[in-house]
Amino acid sequence: xxxxxxxxxxQADLKRSPSGKTWKELQQSLxxxxxxxxxxWVGRLEREIGLLRDARRGSALVWRVALP
Numbered sequence: 001x002x003x004x005x006x007x008x009x010x011q012a013d014l015k016r017s018p019s020g021k022t023w024k025e026l027q028q029s030l031x032x033x034x035x036x037x038x039x040x041w042v043g044r045l046e047r048e049i050g051l052l053r054d055a056r057r058g059s060a061l062v063w064r065v066a067l068p
Contacts, residue, residue, distance in 0.1 A: 001033060003041055011049045011065060020064030022057055
């Protein structure tokens with residue numbers, strides 16, 4: 001999976017889930033092959049799609065994107 005495929009799938013899934021998802025939820029819903037997200041890719045997602053990781057569900061950060 002390339003970064004662009006990863007970015008586009010994360011962005012589309014988070015737009016359908018305005019309350020956000022944890023990494024584990026994204027991993028399962030998108031069938032992602034990664035145990036943990038690459039920190040470099042996460043940084044790019046923050047810059048390119050406005051990824052926010054702030055709230056918590058238990059011990060997990062919730063990923064979301066601001067909807068226009």
